[in-house]
Structures are given as structure tokens and as C-alpha cells.
Amino acid sequence: MDQNVCEESVFSRIYQKWGQALFNFIRYKTKDIDQANDLVQEAFITLWDHCADVTPEKAKSYLYTVANRKFLNQVAHLKVVQKHQNNSTLLYDAQSPEYLMQEKEFNTKLQSAIESLPEGQKTAFLMNRIDQMTYAEIAEALDISVKAVEKRMHLALKTLRAEIEELKNR
């Protein structure tokens, strides 16, 4: 496929495909919605500025890398104003079949348990569950090995199970 990322039609398709997932990626790390949208804009702008150097296949990992780097820079050097301090990152999709079949209590416990996971595990787990990415895709986006992704997934699930068990037994 000989497509040029610089072309608007190709570029806009990349945005439609990965814009939301990239936003989610930042949102798993911060409650600041504006910051997440800003970083999505900056990452895509950077991609377009360097479009000649990136193939469509490499665009996704390029975007994640740039977004992650910019996020870390912001956290290190600026005082980030947290506007939405009481918002949680995640909501349940009330239309999804999984939600409809459930007990509300379990859902709420699960939601807060996920929010409390260490960042690495939380990000990998949510990219797998919400963004529907495979271990290989997550590994590519985060620039870690597939084994490392596996490990984070297993640890996350283990922690979540323990949290829920503990709450059940209270």
C-alpha cells in the first residue's frame, strides 16, 4: 500500500481511527479532559509536520510515542491545573449488554478498583478492554514487549479480583 500520510484523505482516516483511542490513552493517566484533548491535537499536528518520515503502518505507534512524551514533559515542568478534580476517568456505557446484565454495586466497585490500579497496569488493562487492542498492539503503542503487556494484564486482574473479593466479604 503506497499511501502518503501527508495527504489529507489518508491523514484524516488515521485521525478517525486513532483519535479517540489516543484521547483515552491520556485520559487513563489524567483527569484533565482539556489536557487530553490538547495532547491529541499536538500529537496529530506533530505527525502531520513529519508526515514524510512516517508510513501509515507506523503512524499509530508514532502518535502514542509523541503523546506520551509530551504528557511526561508537561507533568515534569508545568503545574497542571486540575479543573475536574472530582470526575472519575471512566463511566459505564449504560447501553452495553455487559452493563445491562449487572448488579450496580459490583460495577461501581470494579470501576473504583480499576481507577486505583498503578498506572502501567491500568493503562494496559484499559487499552485492552476499552480500546479493544491486542497484546501485540498494546506492546507496539507503549514500546514494551508482549511479555511485559501479559505481565501487566495478569497483575491487574489479580489485583482487581482481590479488591472485589475483599469488598464482597465485608
Place this chain on the structure above:
Amino acid sequence: MNQKLLDKYLNHEASEAEINQLRKDPETSALWLISDRAKALKTVGFTADKNWAVILAHHQNSQRTRSGEPVSQKQHPFGQVFHLPKVSRPMWQLAAVALVLLGAYFFLNQQTHQLMTPNGTHQQWTLPDGSGISLNAGSKAGYNESSWSSHRVVELQGEAFFDVIKGSTFEVQTANGVVTVLGTEFNVLTRDDDFYVSCFEGLVKVQTTDTTLQLPAGYGVRIFGGMFNYIAQENMGTKPLWMIGESHFSTEPLALVLDEVTRQYDVTFTFDSGANNLAQSAQFSGSFPHDDLELTLKSICQPFGLVFDLEGDQIRLTLNNDPKDP
């Protein structure tokens, strides 16, 4: 535990039979349940269209400033006004520079966008980079679209709330002073000799002829009638009150309050001499809503013993029992 099967499921590769196996196995059932339920989660707040507009605008601007490359006609800032002839490249660059110099002078006024809100209206606009400007009633703002990407400058008369996207320096120029930011949310009021800047988010630099200061979020500075006030505003919220239906005043001349009523409701006041004197000397603290003129007039007039007579959009103010009233 059948870790491999669980991984297969998490990787979206498990068959129905395999999923059932996970559900039923007491060792994996809880993990499967957690994984399955977690699928119902989602995030909120992604502004897909707004982000795309910013990305596209940025790209188009950077295309224009790239040297030497002839830009396709639809991206050219001067559009259909003239068609540049095909010449050899160095000549082209020279011609382009000459035309831009002439064009900049000739087209400068035409390229300035003017925004205006008459009395009785509020309006919001999006600037070329996606930054937002909300104008309060009776206000004017102007900016130059073609130079926006390198030089974000808005000239303001009246009152506006700005929601600025991070980028190059953003400047608000007023008769009372200049407000500079990198990317933040702030309100500027500039009317006659009243200059009031409030920072809602980020950091804002305010310059007048004899002062320069920086305002962090939650603070405001007001320079009114030569008096300087640095204000720490608790419970500032995320937007100024005028954007959520109210105008608020803290020990301010009545005349000023009545001016704002004029702007919000598009009405005209007339005074008898008693009322006129009172308006110039009395101070008002409180607020009025933007959707109830009668209540507004009552809450402003009552504390001072003023009587109002409302007819259409004309309001006559008289002072109650004033022996000086002719």
C-alpha cells in the same frame, strides 16, 4: 490455572466454547467476570470535531508559510483575488515576496475580522486556531485572520471571556492595557476607565502604562478611576457570572450598574435631577439576572428609594419624595 486460555480471551481470539470454559472454571470465573464487565466502561470528553479543526488549521497555516512552494489556490489567503503567473522559481519567490508586501498593506483592513455584540446580546466565536471568545453585550473585538498563526492578537472594547488554546503568545489589546497569555481562560472588562482582568485558568500577564503584573488562576485585578485592586476570588467557578445569566457588582457606582442594565436588556434610562445625582454618587453591591427586567429594576432601585417607570424599552427613574425634584 489456564492462563493461556485467559490470555487468548483477552486477546479477542477465544471461541464461544472457550469462553464458556473460562466462565465455568472456578479458578478463572472471577477473572473472566471482571474482564467481561470492564468492557462496558468508556471515557468521556473527547471533542473529535474541535480537535480536527485545530489540527487542520495548523496544517494549512504551516503550508502557507513554507517558502518557495506555490500554494494551491484554495489555500491561498487572498483566494480568488488574483492568479499568480507561472515563472521560474527564483523569480517566483521574488514576485511572491513583493506581492505579499503590497498585499499586506493593501489588504490589511479587509483582513481584520470584526466581531460585535449589540446591546441585549451575548455571542461566542471560535478564532482560527480553535481558541474561543465570548463577547458580553455592547462589545467589539477585532483580529487579523491571515497573520493569526504567528501573531495571535485581539483588539477589545467592552468585555469578553477568552478560552485560549496553547500555542504562540495570545494578546488582548485594549485602550486600558494589554493582556498576554500562552494558553488559558480569562475574562477582560475594558470600558472607559474601568479595566478588570480575571484569570480562571493558567497564568495571565497584564500590562498598563505604569504597571505589569501576573495573575494566577482565581485572581483578578481591577483598575478603576485610578484605583488599583488586586482581588482573590473564592469560588470563581470556571466561567464569569455574565456568561451564566448574571451581572455582579461589588460596591460600584450606581451609574455603572445602570449602564450594564442598558447593555444587557437594550433599554434606555432617563432621570429626574434627584435620580441623576443619586446615580452619580451612590454605590451598589449585588447582582441582577439577565432574564427578568422587572426584578432587575426592583433590586437596583429599592435600596436607594428610586422609583422606576417602565414603558417598552424606556425606563424613567425618579427619586421618591425628593423635595428638590422640580
